[in-house]
Amino acid sequence: MSFLIRCVHVTAVSFIFGGALLLFLALGRRNRHLAALLDLMRTYEWASWAAIGLMVMTGVGNLGHFGEGLPNPDSGWGRKLTLKLVLVLFFLALSTIRTFSFALASLESPGFEARRRAWSNLRGLYGATALFVATIVGTAISLAHF
């Protein structure tokens, strides 16, 4: 059971990271297929929130696996875990802003396609998502191996 929970956790995080990076790269090109990109972004937004739910759900399961053996919050491991949880809180807020931005862009479509600055901000949000997830993954690797 704990192996399955860890697999779901890692898969969910990989999807969030990979999808955000792909959209960051796709939005950067002078692409004429903006309507298609909006569809791709909508699919990513749905799937990424499902992945975030699974990530949090299985994250609690991972912690539960430690049981009474969960290290003290004052230990080095405990401080790293606190940092990871705080980063996740900020990541949740960032993801919500990104989804709201997408929803507003979609409401304005097709007029939105002409607004380069707003597109660039949206692209920045996908880049920030990828960067944030990479930082959280770095903390998670540090928790697991160091």
Place this chain on the structure above:
Amino acid sequence: MPEMNPDEMLVAFALATFETALFTLALLLPLFLAGSLGSSLASLNTLAGLMVFALLWVSTFYCMCRAVNEVGLSREGVPVLLLLAKGAWWGGWNGVLLVTAPLCVAALPAALYVLLGWGVEDVGRLFFAIILFGGFGSFVAYVIGGAVGFVAALLTAALWWIAGCLVQPERLQESSEGS
């Protein structure tokens, strides 16, 4: 489920997941810092924990769909007072759902068990206890859920405003000119 356009549905799903995750972390982090998370999680079965999270997620999504549908999405911004009112109202109902759903699920097997072992009068007594507990529990859950929903709606309004400024940069200019 109310009829909604795909973007409203997406926003409801995102907000439901955001608030469920936020609520979970808001419980987890203080427990961990107090040093009692390990013992709390050790007493909770993994499958039961996953089911509790899933129930919270589904009920929040249902209530969020109703709230988003009643507030409505608009590129001009959301009416903050209506958002706060609907956040508190549907937050309260979410609390009631969270108390009554497990109670209903538990009531049926308990009734069968009592019926087989004790008798018809005891089933009546059991249901009276469930209704009494459900009624009082629902009232408390509505008040707590309403308060949580109000705070969550405040946070939502702030995040929606930030998103609006990013996608409609002219809005930031308008608000700075207005002040």
